[in-house]
Amino acid sequence: MPTSEPVVTEPYRPRLHFSPARNWMNDPNGLLFHDGTYHLFFQHNPGGPEWGDIAWGHATSSDLLTWTEHPVAIPATEHEMIFSGSAVVDAANTSGLGAAGTGVVGDGPLVAIYTSAYRDHPVHGGNQAQSVAFSADGGQSWEKYAGNPVHDRGRTDYRDPKVFWFGAPEGGHWVMVAVDADASRLVVNVSGDLLRWRTASTFESARLPEMWECPDLFPLVVEGGGGVAGDGGEGCVRWVLVLSTGGPGQHYVVGDFDGERFVEDVAVPTGRVDHGADFYAAASFNGLAGEPGGVGLTGEPADRRVLIGWMGQAFRAPTSPWQGIMSAPRDLGLRAVDGVPRLVSRFSPEIGRVEREVAVADGVRVGAAAEVAAGEGAAPNGTATVVVGRGGGPQQRVRARIVPGSASLAGIRVLVGDSCGTRIGYDRTTGELVLDRSASGVVAHEGFATPRRVPVRLVDGALALDVLTDSMSVEVLVNDGEVAISELVFPGPGAVGVEAFAEGGDAVVDVRVADLVPEGTSD
16 A cells, blocks of 8 residues: 555554555565666565465555555465565566567566475475566566476575676676575576576575575675775775575675675674564665666666665564565665774665654753753653654654763653653663663563664764654664664554653763655645
8 A cells, every 4th residue: 555645543554664555564575676666576465464375566666655556466376476586677688578579778578586485386396496477568567487487406495586687788697696595505596588597606604694585695885994804995896695594683794796606705794784673584676777787777866775674574563454564765885884894774865855854952961960851850760851852743763862971871762652662772881772662562572572782882972873763663773874773663642752861870862853754645
């Protein structure tokens, strides 16, 4: 459904994050920018609110924020579910699946490469193999390739292909990275036509957790100062392999890729794409300009790597009639932090274009000994609070700078209502960011109330937060995207307040609150 039109009887329906109108959703698939439109395909059970009979759902957007859901793109059958994969613009019609005989670049089809998860199949049994579907009408309708599957390793855990073009328009080739999931093995395949594939190499690493899924592989230019660990410094291109892993978790490793083989750089530590409990199976968009070998790529937007993940992996959410939302879009970068290339996330600029500032509080002193706003101060539990402001709804962006001072814990509370609020703060005693949803509203499952803790650093004595909230989510970026934490919350009615808090001493907090109002909606 259009995410800009929440239903009154669905209090947790997001406005800035895609959710299906009904029923189950998990991994984002086939993320593609084509002819000014962002395509989001997704794992979907069109028949019920639980996982099963998985097909590819489909939604489109012009701004990454407001989405229109379309009919199921690739349906499941009695013997085949449609598991995760990717989509490309085959602009040169290398596959021959597009308009025949035109010879015009751009007449090629959209091609989806997905995992056929066979079930009691008369030929393939319960194997998982890679298959193709194609569209000649810009993604409105899809046809499965008659020669499926196009790559089969004879395994029951071979899945999640990410396909992209490598090299120059002339002389390059298609690359498919998929996984033998249970073996924690990346499989690199190459092709000239998307239909006939050769396995070029495999990759394994003991530095990553086991049980790999949903690989993504892409180049980024290193930002920041010199002295970068590994080969190359500022301005050089490194390749980033992103994997969803058992736990669950979302990890990355930095290395190099020559078109057939990925080699990790052991001088660069692995990292987490997101430290939250509810972020998984993230994928980046194909079709954005600036990618190597720009076959079929358009001119705008340029030089971007935009990521979206699935929020809702860990438990059954108290939402009806749907399950699962997608994260907000993030632009990725690779920045030198203390001489080490680290993957960083920034909320995509489309979000900034719908901000309407509602409250500013600079230099607010919070604490038992600090002067605070009239009527505010130390609560019975010893936490001092200051009300910063209230938004027009739960869709907010809150930026904060926290100087912890003598406080043992200091930060902000978001989605604050009469009896709820999510705390995001810096624990000075441990040097950790703490996201605490124990009082955020509905406690959805055992372990939900356990605070999430992540080591972070202070920059010039302060911690910078960029927080995005929606009806059922909190996403936190720290220090210009060095750390990300995404989690689901289920606040009570009217939870639109923002507060600053401190415990065990005094802190100074700067806070800016903006409502997020997508085009075509009202406050």
